[in-house]
Amino acid sequence: MYNGRILTMEDNREIFSGEVWINNSEIERVICYATNKKEDTKESFDREIDLQENLLMPGFKNAHAHAPMTFLRSYADDLPLQQWLFEKVFPMEAKLLPEDMKWLSKLAIMEYVTSGITSSFEMYLNLDMLAQAAMETGFRMVLCGPINSQFGTAKEAVEQLKKWYECYNERDSLVSMHLGFHAEYTTPKEMLYEIAKLARDKKAPVYTHNSETEKEVLECKERYHLSPTKYLNSIGMFEYGGGGFHCNYLDEEDMDIFKEKKLYVVTNPASNMKLASGIAPITRLLEKGVKVAIGTDGPASNNCLDMFREMFLVTGLQKLVTKKADAMNSYDVLKMATVGSAEAMRLSNCKTIAKGQKADLIIIDLKQPNMQPLHNIEKNIVYSGSKQNVILTMVNGNILYEKGEFFIGVDKEEVYKKANEIANRCKL
Amino acid sequence: MYNGRILTMEDNREIFSGEVWINNSEIERVICYATNKKEDTKESFDREIDLQENLLMPGFKNAHAHAPMTFLRSYADDLPLQQWLFEKVFPMEAKLLPEDMKWLSKLAIMEYVTSGITSSFEMYLNLDMLAQAAMETGFRMVLCGPINSQFGTAKEAVEQLKKWYECYNERDSLVSMHLGFHAEYTTPKEMLYEIAKLARDKKAPVYTHNSETEKEVLECKERYHLSPTKYLNSIGMFEYGGGGFHCNYLDEEDMDIFKEKKLYVVTNPASNMKLASGIAPITRLLEKGVKVAIGTDGPASNNCLDMFREMFLVTGLQKLVTKKADAMNSYDVLKMATVGSAEAMRLSNCKTIAKGQKADLIIIDLKQPNMQPLHNIEKNIVYSGSKQNVILTMVNGNILYEKGEFFIGVDKEEVYKKANEIANRCKL
Numbered sequence: 001m002y003n004g005r006i007l008t009m010e011d012n013r014e015i016f017s018g019e020v021w022i023n024n025s026e027i028e029r030v031i032c033y034a035t036n037k038k039e040d041t042k043e044s045f046d047r048e049i050d051l052q053e054n055l056l057m058p059g060f061k062n063a064h065a066h067a068p069m070t071f072l073r074s075y076a077d078d079l080p081l082q083q084w085l086f087e088k089v090f091p092m093e094a095k096l097l098p099e100d101m102k103w104l105s106k107l108a109i110m111e112y113v114t115s116g117i118t119s120s121f122e123m124y125l126n127l128d129m130l131a132q133a134a135m136e137t138g139f140r141m142v143l144c145g146p147i148n149s150q151f152g153t154a155k156e157a158v159e160q161l162k163k164w165y166e167c168y169n170e171r172d173s174l175v176s177m178h179l180g181f182h183a184e185y186t187t188p189k190e191m192l193y194e195i196a197k198l199a200r201d202k203k204a205p206v207y208t209h210n211s212e213t214e215k216e217v218l219e220c221k222e223r224y225h226l227s228p229t230k231y232l233n234s235i236g237m238f239e240y241g242g243g244g245f246h247c248n249y250l251d252e253e254d255m256d257i258f259k260e261k262k263l264y265v266v267t268n269p270a271s272n273m274k275l276a277s278g279i280a281p282i283t284r285l286l287e288k289g290v291k292v293a294i295g296t297d298g299p300a301s302n303n304c305l306d307m308f309r310e311m312f313l314v315t316g317l318q319k320l321v322t323k324k325a326d327a328m329n330s331y332d333v334l335k336m337a338t339v340g341s342a343e344a345m346r347l348s349n350c351k352t353i354a355k356g357q358k359a360d361l362i363i364i365d366l367k368q369p370n371m372q373p374l375h376n377i378e379k380n381i382v383y384s385g386s387k388q389n390v391i392l393t394m395v396n397g398n399i400l401y402e403k404g405e406f407f408i409g410v411d412k413e414e415v416y417k418k419a420n421e422i423a424n425r426c427k428l
Numbered sequence: 429m430y431n432g433r434i435l436t437m438e439d440n441r442e443i444f445s446g447e448v449w450i451n452n453s454e455i456e457r458v459i460c461y462a463t464n465k466k467e468d469t470k471e472s473f474d475r476e477i478d479l480q481e482n483l484l485m486p487g488f489k490n491a492h493a494h495a496p497m498t499f500l501r502s503y504a505d506d507l508p509l510q511q512w513l514f515e516k517v518f519p520m521e522a523k524l525l526p527e528d529m530k531w532l533s534k535l536a537i538m539e540y541v542t543s544g545i546t547s548s549f550e551m552y553l554n555l556d557m558l559a560q561a562a563m564e565t566g567f568r569m570v571l572c573g574p575i576n577s578q579f580g581t582a583k584e585a586v587e588q589l590k591k592w593y594e595c596y597n598e599r600d601s602l603v604s605m606h607l608g609f610h611a612e613y614t615t616p617k618e619m620l621y622e623i624a625k626l627a628r629d630k631k632a633p634v635y636t637h638n639s640e641t642e643k644e645v646l647e648c649k650e651r652y653h654l655s656p657t658k659y660l661n662s663i664g665m666f667e668y669g670g671g672g673f674h675c676n677y678l679d680e681e682d683m684d685i686f687k688e689k690k691l692y693v694v695t696n697p698a699s700n701m702k703l704a705s706g707i708a709p710i711t712r713l714l715e716k717g718v719k720v721a722i723g724t725d726g727p728a729s730n731n732c733l734d735m736f737r738e739m740f741l742v743t744g745l746q747k748l749v750t751k752k753a754d755a756m757n758s759y760d761v762l763k764m765a766t767v768g769s770a771e772a773m774r775l776s777n778c779k780t781i782a783k784g785q786k787a788d789l790i791i792i793d794l795k796q797p798n799m800q801p802l803h804n805i806e807k808n809i810v811y812s813g814s815k816q817n818v819i820l821t822m823v824n825g826n827i828l829y830e831k832g833e834f835f836i837g838v839d840k841e842e843v844y845k846k847a848n849e850i851a852n853r854c855k856l
Binding site: 070071073074075077078079080081084107108110111114270272273274275276278279299302303304305306309312315316317319320322323324325326327328329330367368369370372373374375376377379380383384385386387388412413415416419420422423424 | 748750798812841
């Protein structure tokens with residue numbers, strides 16, 4: 001890919017004119033024209049892409065999602081949270097068949113790639129179906145343990161978790177996995193102890209929904225006289241790090257634990273707005289040195305899987321709540337959506353454009369009116385960027401999306417047909 | 429345009445399968461296949477568009493904007509409000525030449541049509557240049573009087589306002605105009621009196637920035653012992669209606685005046701977030717029966733001109749501040765962005781899809797993953813819709829944008845080149 005503007009997302013490296021060579025799944029060479037003169041190469045490539053001075057950058061990483069929930073999009077909106085969850089989401093989810101989850105995940109993957117998302121961190125009931133969707137489409141997915149009281153006894157549930165964990169981390173593949181559980185409030189005490197023990201055995205990080213709502217925090221305090229973060233930390237859950245999804249209601253001590261245990265906060269601003277849950281204290285977290293990543297959450301609550309929307313909201317909401325127009329610098333947000341999320345997902349080889357990193361890349365069309373003039377391309381992406389600017393999305397060296405077309409091993413019409421069939425069958 | 433799903437935005441009319449015929453600038457016929465059998469017509473058309481079961485709906489109306497401010501996009505972000513305004517915006521604007529404003533407006537118009545916006549309500553220094561941009565590109569524009577202390581004496585300024593008003597309302601054209609002034613805090617008392625008098629003479633509505641920030645309201649109270657709304661009403665400004673842009677800090681009495689005088693609130697949620705100004709009390713306004721429209725504000729503060737972003741924010745922010753996930757129904761938001769904004773701009777012939785209405789229409793691609801499944805298309809548009817879904821934008825019966833291409837009488841590369849030149853020349 002030549003004749004482009006390259007944004008590597010490496011520290012202190014500005015956008016430069018240059019090209020990037022890809023060999024199989026990896027970046028083989030990054031050439032800056034200012035220091036390496038552009039020359040006719042003798043190398044032969046399968047394909048050469050003229051970037052036409054558009055931007056090549058690392059793909060976005062969606063650090064929290066529930067891909068199969070696409071079937072609930074726009075079915076249960078504008079409802080109070082409890083009614084939404086107990087009268088719509090849970091009864092409809094109960095009707096899903098395993099195969100459904102694969103189709104619905106493929107629909108989500110299609111949406112991801114239209115938004116320049118090259119990998120996602122997924123929690124859902126049946127991880128095998130998600131993994132299959134990822135492998136069949138060529139998308140990079142990190143699975144997150146979803147267990148809670150629905151998975152049987154503590155022993156049974158953690159046995160399942162361990163089985164998945166060993167299965168999906170055994171080989172170099174598009175799919176990897178981290179330990180996790182749904183949330184403190186849905187997981188029995190004995191199960192939490194068993195998970196903490198497994199995490200210490202495996203020396204592994206643990207991820208979970210944490211302090212999404214005020215109610216959740218209050219109820220945990222009633223049960224254990226501790227906030228979710230303090231309680232989980234007290235039972236040795238985070239000896240090898242991990243993270244929390246949402247984290248809208250962390251107090252100063254909770255944040256200190258996040259800092260000390262190197263836990264990531266994964267913020268989901270659109271979902272938290274739409275369900276009226278709250279706003280994560282990102283500005284304060286960054287002041288304290290806590291690392292932050294960004295996720296879309298599932299399409300039942302967001303309802304779209306669009307990293308551009310999330311980036312704008314991360315900065316906009318912080319400006320609003322702190323009443324400071326200079327709060328939450330946009331470059332830091334861009335870093336969260338790429339490097340930060342990759343680190344939270346432990347995708348250390350998918351962070352930047354550099355030799356040896358995986359070729360998980362996107363091309364951003366700068367020749368759209370929302371990207372003009374070209375004062376500051378990074379700010380343009382965060383403040384005025386849109387899915388419309390994504391020309392191409394490449395995962396592991398393969399193009400999955402280019403100029404509106406999908407290359408994911410299945411016809412888009414077939415995915416839509418299946419998704420509508422499933423949605424209609426699950427209707428209440 | 430046949431074989432489509434038609435969303436007319438008329439009251440109590442659901443989406444139906446059908447077609448729409450256009451004759452010159454107007455809608456000639458709306459056919460619902462359920463009641464009028466699809467038949468081979470003997471009519472001959474210049475062009476027939478197969479909608480392929482995608483959605484045809486009225487275009488969005490952007491009820492508050494400053495089109496030429498495109499040159500400031502991403503130049504002055506992440507700064508405190510006062511520094512942003514006085515150290516960046518004003519000094520750079522002072523360097524603009526009239527011709528610049530035309531080019532910069534064309535860039536904004538391009539961005540509008542990519543987002544399905546078919547008309548805008550524009551306040552800026554030189555209205556003639558905006559009008560020219562609209563007429564040359566074929567875009568529908570409503571001008572708003574921009575006067576303030578920069579326009580000379582009260583008499584001179586109001587003379588200019590009157591001249592514009594008479595010039596742009598004399599004929600049926602793409603461009604019309606309403607009386608207006610920048611804001612209470614930038615307009616001398618004598619000038620406000622003269623404007624109010626002119627409004628009564630012309631029996632015309634008046635529009636202005638109103639209660640955008642807390643500071644603005646406090647300072648007005650110091651000056652006149654009244655809020656901006658109460659003060660302006662007290663001098664007879666709103667005898668024939670009009671509206672306020674932003675309106676983040678209205679008290680109950682202000683809202684009562686809005687209701688009584690049939691004033692429109694034009695909300696600009698993205699801009700108000702980014703500048704940390706606040707959130708308009710939309711839920712309360714609707715409870716009281718005040719009419720609401722939606723605008724993007726200018727690209728220096730937003731930074732993009734995307735009605736999909738605004739619609740999501742209108743509902744999302746209300747859910748967040750009221751702590752109710754069922755606040756601010758999405759259909760009402762869609763109505764605001766189309767019919768509501770058209771009414772605020774007094775474009776009574778651009779509201780719906782119906783015989784005799786202007787052909788200001790858009791086609792929404794439903795065959796994108798973010799629009800699937802098709803549970804509820806209206807909700808999909810508000811919650812997961814994106815500029816990416818806009819296939820075609822038609823204004824006054826002419827296609828200005830189709831499948832990524834612009835048909836606005838000028839090459840896009842030329843507009844970008846000019847915009848970058850102007851931006852570089854105005855840099856500080």
